[in-house]
Amino acid sequence: MSMTVARRPHRLLTMAPAVLALGALFVIPAAPAVQKGDDFLTPETTGVLNLEPGECFTDPEYSPAAGEDIVLYTTCDQHADNQSYGFVHADDGPYDRVALADFGWTSCKRGFVNYWPGAAGAELDYYPILPTAETWADGDRDIMCVVYDPRGELGGSMLPRAS
Template identity: 55%
Template structure:
């Protein structure tokens, strides 16, 4: 009986321990772009996985994940950038600035960090001016929604 209890404890603790030993990760505006398959299916407030290879998709995709489960990222807002010619550095700078404002206003947990998902030259040419602002935990996965309860 004791062996079964110890075995169950080891199985129960394994996922938490994996998060504690996971190397810290830094995500930036290149981590996920507007062209990453699956990202356009994510709406504000929703959680999603990091890009991973999926055989059925034939490449890397991000997938929606309920925020009540462990997830890698949560879209906390969208911001709209002004029209103009595409300049990657300008677009990235505006995206970081506007996402930081939202991150600060929401008072999201200080242990978390954020990154913007920015339009690419191709999506910009198609009229895409929206930036997705995403929160994540550099030390592991999110245990639930990072958004304040209303």
């Protein structure tokens, strides 16, 4: 004896729109690209003056122990947000923030294009760390050039290996 059984529509198919809608609530959007300018860090940010060319460091974070924002040296393969790739020296004279920023961007761009030709706008970007009026008055004429990945942490040293 054969029996005919009425089949109900597949429950998963009837639930699909609800599941898709629910799933959309849990999609984590990609983090927006970060743009760092010449005012992102200054030599007055604790830790900046301890950095040498080629060294990696964190973005500034508030330290309860220090009571201020600090940057920390880190190895380039462990939570590094930035890497110093050189210094340029500004000429003496009166402090002029606009002229100093122009000099810093132009000078750091030469090093950036040299080390990472074609990288601008792709995976890497750069910014200068400029003297402030206060550090300038104390004789600071050095501008640090820094490379970073606008999408997040660096995946190791960004400096090309010598061949």
